[in-house]
Amino acid sequence: MILVHHLNNSRSQRVLWLLEELALPYEVKRYERDPRTMLAPAALRQVHPLGKSPVISDGDATVAESGAIVEYLIDRHGGGRLAPPPGTxxxxxxxxxxxxxxxxxxxxxxxxxxxxxxxxxxxxxxxxxxxxxxxxxxxxxxxxxxxxxxxxxxxxxxxxxxxxxxxxxxxxxxxxxxxxxxxxxxxxxxxxxxxxxxxxxxxxxxxxxxxxxxxxxxxxxx
Missing domain, CATH: 1.20.1050.10 (Glutathione S-transferase Yfyf (Class Pi); Chain A, domain 2)
Incomplete structure (x- = not known):
């Protein structure tokens, strides 16, 4: 099961959207920004050293950065969907x-x-x-x-x-x-x-x- 470490009002919303478009099962673990500084909580550093979102866990794999997550999900779980054919x-x-x-x-x-x-x-x-x-x-x-x-x-x-x-x-x-x-x-x-x-x-x-x-x-x- 794919686990999305989801920070409110952040780029991780795109990851949830991609997973919905691909109709993949996933779970959401929520994190809230500090209302004063708007920074991510320290708990995210337990998932990835930079403490940023988005991050996903998929089995033994932990993937950070929006573009890398998109490429990972499309390559591993996309089945040819949502990406044009290579070489075009x-x-x-x-x-x-x-x-x-x-x-x-x-x-x-x-x-x-x-x-x-x-x-x-x-x-x-x-x-x-x-x-x-x-x-x-x-x-x-x-x-x-x-x-x-x-x-x-x-x-x-x-x-x-x-x-x-x-x-x-x-x-x-x-x-x-x-x-x-x-x-x-x-x-x-x-x-x-x-x-x-x-x-x-x-x-x-x-x-x-x-x-x-x-x-x-x-x-x-x-």
């Missing part, structure tokens, strides 16, 4: 977006989150004006332009297809869901990019997505 142009696109999601799309969104917390969080009064001015300048001059560049690129990639790897839904779309949901929550993704907005509507309407939300609990990115 679609498979190349699939591999690209499977890794692009975390390698390229997420870093500027994480920088935006950090800058937002510096700008809006509590700070000593004598550093507050300077720190907030630096955060605002970083966002306007570098972070948001980077996010916009990625969103424009992704909007163009869906001009001729509904899904990132090709005409068929794949695990690459599951992997891409997190940065796009994060962009909708805090990165400026809105109706100005109708293809990406429609992509989010399509994935949110999938029965497996909704079942994963039920299994994982409340899911909100801030």
């Amino acid at each position: 142009p679609e498979r190349l696109r699939y591999t690209y977006f499977l890794h692009y999601a975390e390698g390229s799309a997420m870093p500027p969104l994480l920088l935006k989150l950090v800058c937002d917390r510096i700008e809006n969080g509590p700070l000593p009064f004598f550093v507050k004006p300077v720190a907030r001015a630096i955060a605002r300048r970083a966002k306007s001059s570098f972070v948001q332009p980077q996010i916009d560049q990625h969103l424009d690129f992704l909007e163009s990639e869906l001009a001729r297809r509904d899904w990132f790897a090709g005409d068929a839904f794949s695990a690459a779309d599951i992997q891409m869901s997190f940065p796009l949901e994060a962009a909708a929550a805090r990165g400026g993704l809105d109706a100005r990019r109708p293809r990406l907005t429609a992509f989010l509507a399509r994935i949110h309407a999938r029965p497996a997505y909704r079942r994963a939300i039920e299994r994982g609990g409340e899911y909100a990115l801030r």
Whole structure:
């Protein structure tokens, strides 16, 4: 039985969704973020030394990192589902977006989150004006332009297809869901990019997505 070490409001929601799409049996062990720091609890370090989520246990195997988990589940349990055939142009696109999601799309969104917390969080009064001015300048001059560049690129990639790897839904779309949901929550993704907005509507309407939300609990990115 696959065990998902599931942290609330995290990337592990994608793992639950993939398992639902593959109709694989699994169990969920829940972990809650610290409400003040939003960090994962120390108990996760007993599963993996970095104490991060997602992590899955499958027999003797413990697998961390979203992309590695997706590849592991598709290769070991997918049975040819949710991945284009090897050697095809679609498979190349699939591999690209499977890794692009975390390698390229997420870093500027994480920088935006950090800058937002510096700008809006509590700070000593004598550093507050300077720190907030630096955060605002970083966002306007570098972070948001980077996010916009990625969103424009992704909007163009869906001009001729509904899904990132090709005409068929794949695990690459599951992997891409997190940065796009994060962009909708805090990165400026809105109706100005109708293809990406429609992509989010399509994935949110999938029965497996909704079942994963039920299994994982409340899911909100801030």
